Each structure stands twice: as C-alpha cells, then as structure tokens.
Amino acid sequence: MAKSNEKGFSLIGAVVGIVVASIMVIAFTTMITKAMISNSVNGKQLTATLYLQEMIEVAKDLEQSDWSSLTDPLCISLQCYPDISGGSWALYNGEQVIDIYTRSFTVEHVCRDAGYEILPSPCNLADPGYDENTKKIIAEIEWEDRLKSNHLKLEAYVYNYNP
Secondary structure, three states, rough: OOOOOOHHHHHHHHHHHHHHHHHHHHHHHHHHHHHHHHHHHHHHHHHHHHHHHHHHHHHHHHHHHHHHHHHHHOOOOOOOOOOOOOOEEEEEEEEEEOOOOEEEEEEEEEEEOOOOOOOOOOOOOOOEEEEEEEEEEEEEEEEOOOOEEEEEEEEEHHHHOOO
C-alpha cells in the first residue's frame, strides 16, 4: 500500500481555518464598535432633541400662563433659557449648560400681511402688520461629540389667547 501525504493538507486546512476565523472576528469586532459609536451619537442627538422640545413646551406653557414673560425685552432677539423658579417657569438671560449641551431660545416679533399670513423675519414693533399677540420661538442647542460640533434648531409660534 502506498502512503499518502495528508500531513501537509491538514496544516494548510488549519491555516486557512485560522485566517477565516480571524477575518470573521475582525469583521464582527468592527461591526460591534461601529454600532456602539452610532448608538452613542444617536443617544446624544435624542437627548438634545428632548431638551429642545422641552424649551418649546415651556414657551407654550408661558403662552397660557405668563404671556408678559415672552414679551419681556430680556428674550426678544436675545438668547435666554427657561428654568424653574418658585414652582413655575422663569426666563433668564444667556445660555444654559446641561452636561455637554448648551441651549437657549430667542423670541422674535411677528408681522403679518393683509391676508394675515406670517411674513418672514425680522419684524420690528414699528413695522406695518406687527402682531403683538404672536411670537416666534427659536430654540437651539449645541454639543460636542467625538470632536465634532453639533447643532439643532426648532421653531414654533405662540399666540396670546387672552390679550
């Protein structure tokens, strides 16, 4: 009987198996790493969006409870931020820093045309069509993530139902 040389084939098979296993481990590790980074980025963006929505909700609360705070020169075309004071919302000049986020909102005057449609900003008190009972709220937030600056912005209109 002739002897077959199978030792060389088993060594080649083992090397090929190790290479294939290594490629799979590297691919899996890369996929997991990218998923974790993406999850972190999406989580921070979701948190930023929630902070923005909170500011719009505060403006809507003030629309019903304290319209004068939205017409105060403190926030008209200037940055301000909401915070709880004495059990109710109050507006303060400047920006608010929460963890890695810096947020603020501005209040802008609104002008309307003859058909009562809102005109593009800017609008001044002396402009024809100035609507003293409508304000534009612009909420903005910024944060740094993986050496990249991020910025989100939401706009909403509030109306004084009890002039």
